[in-house]
Amino acid sequence: MPFKPVRVGLSPGLGLGPIGREAPLTPEASTKRDVRPLTMIKLSPSRAIAGALLTVMMLLAFPAMAEDQPVLRSQPQRVFARPTALQISPENAAKVARQVWLNETGGNRNAITAWNATEDFASLGIGHFIWFSDGLETRFQESFPDMLTYLRRQGARLPRWLDKDPIPPSPWRTKAQFDRAFHAPRMVGLRRFLLATMDLQAQYLVVRLNNALPRMLADLNDRKARAHVKRQFERVAAASPDLYPLIDYVNFKGEGISDSETFPNRRTGVPEGWGLKHVLLAMTGRAMGTEQLLREFSDAARFVLQRRIANNPRDRRWQRGWMRRVATYLFSPG
Numbered sequence: 205m206p207f208k209p210v211r212v213g214l215s216p217g218l219g220l221g222p223i224g225r226e227a228p229l230t231p232e233a234s235t236k237r238d239v240r241p242l243t244m245i246k247l248s249p250s251r252a253i254a255g256a257l258l259t260v261m262m263l264l265a266f267p268a269m270a271e272d273q274p275v276l277r278s279q280p281q282r283v284f285a286r287p288t289a290l291q292i293s294p295e296n297a298a299k300v301a302r303q304v305w306l307n308e309t310g311g312n313r314n315a316i317t318a319w320n321a322t323e324d325f326a327s328l329g330i331g332h333f334i335w336f337s338d339g340l341e342t343r344f345q346e347s348f349p350d351m352l353t354y355l356r357r358q359g360a361r362l363p364r365w366l367d368k369d370p371i372p373p374s375p376w377r378t379k380a381q382f383d384r385a386f387h388a389p390r391m392v393g394l395r396r397f398l399l400a401t402m403d404l405q406a407q408y409l410v411v412r413l414n415n416a417l418p419r420m421l422a423d424l425n426d427r428k429a430r431a432h433v434k435r436q437f438e439r440v441a442a443a444s445p446d447l448y449p450l451i452d453y454v455n456f457k458g459e460g461i462s463d464s465e466t467f468p469n470r471r472t473g474v475p476e477g478w479g480l481k482h483v484l485l486a487m488t489g490r491a492m493g494t495e496q497l498l499r500e501f502s503d504a505a506r507f508v509l510q511r512r513i514a515n516n517p518r519d520r521r522w523q524r525g526w527m528r529r530v531a532t533y534l535f536s537p538g
Contacts, residue, residue: 289414294403296446301406303537304452305330307529316398317391319382326374326382329398330405331455338373343464347412348374354408360401363393409451416450416459420481423461429485436484436501443497449533453505454480456529467515478512498534505530 292300308331309315318327326335328348335348349371356362366372375390376382385391398405417437424430440450458465460479469476476482483504491500509526513519 290410290441290447292407292410292445292447297403297406297410299537300409300446300448300451301330301402303448303532304406304409304455305402307452307456307532308332313399314386314395317386317395319376319379321379326376328394330402331409335374337375337377340377343462345458345462351405351408354411355401355404358404358407360397360404363390363397365390366394406451409455410447413447413451413454416454416480419461420459420484423459423481432487432489433481433484436487436489439489439497440484440501443494444536446536448537449498449501450480452529452533453483457509467512470515476508476511476515478508482508495534502530502533505533 305311305316308327309318316329318332319325320327323334324340324342325337325344325346326348327333328335329351331347331351333348333351334344334346336342336346352362352366352371356367361367376385417434420433420437421430424433437450441447444450458479460477460481460483462477462479463475465479466475466477468474483501486504486507487500491497506527509530510523513523
């Protein structure tokens with residue numbers, strides 16, 4: 205933001221008030237300060253000439269002062285350009301929001317508030333952002349309070365019981381409690397709020413995506429691996445103006461930077477993850493053209509998920525849904 209020009213002021217005894225505000229010279233003003241007469245100093249010719257030259261040089265260097273123009277109180281600091289953050293249009297946000305919601309809920313409006321039978325917490329919103337009750341300890345990272353905070357900053361009016369700082373913990377400690385409250389006024393109002401703010405929730409997922417890349421790069425020690433992940437991330441982003449494949453996968457399976465989110469390879473014992481970082485590492489980087497590049501990303505996602513199933517066969521029950529989901533990355537959401 206540019207600085208506002210201000211007029212340089214002198215002392216009240218000389219006719220100017222505080223900086224930037226003129227004050228008339230009055231007898232009262234002159235008597236309130238000890239204004240002493242100036243003492244004339246006699247200079248030699250050579251010093252007089254040097255002083256005159258210095259004055260001319262200063263006037264040429266600072267024309268604003270020579271013309272009695274307003275000057276800046278201080279010079280603006282130099283700002284270095286930062287990489288432009290990824291963004292999507294409101295139209296694309298609406299499309300992405302609907303597709304992510306379909307992926308998570310199958311289009312069931314009531315499922316925008318859910319509690320999976322195998323989990324210890326509620327999953328809410330288009331991305332099934334997780335919300336913990338007070339004192340819950342788990343290896344997963346809570347996201348629902350951050351999402352609500354973002355919505356509030358964007359001007360959304362949260363339900364009164366949630367509109368606190370910080371966002372309160374989940375009032376439901378068990379799935380049984382959650383199920384009993386499913387049709388209570390508080391839960392019904394929460395669903396209404398979440399369905400009305402789907403577009404903003406998609407924009408929150410864009411914010412999360414922007415934070416994902418530096419986190420993934422910081423998690424990699426190998427320089428070539430960092431360069432490869434960065435390059436593949438940028439290629440996929442350039443191929444999808446709506447950013448849907450990246451947005452959905454990082455919401456679906458995370459960034460891939462947690463050691464707890466790995467399974468050992470059943471043959472080698474080496475831990476293997478399934479987050480976005482692992483998908484980008486699995487890409488060859490050789491695909492040309494938008495369609496081929498998106499297929500490469502989708503194939504890499506399929507590969508790391510099938511590897512997870514091979515390392516943890518109990519996850520085979522999810523295979524059909526997972527494969528169907530990553531197949532949607534081939535097309536822009538409609």
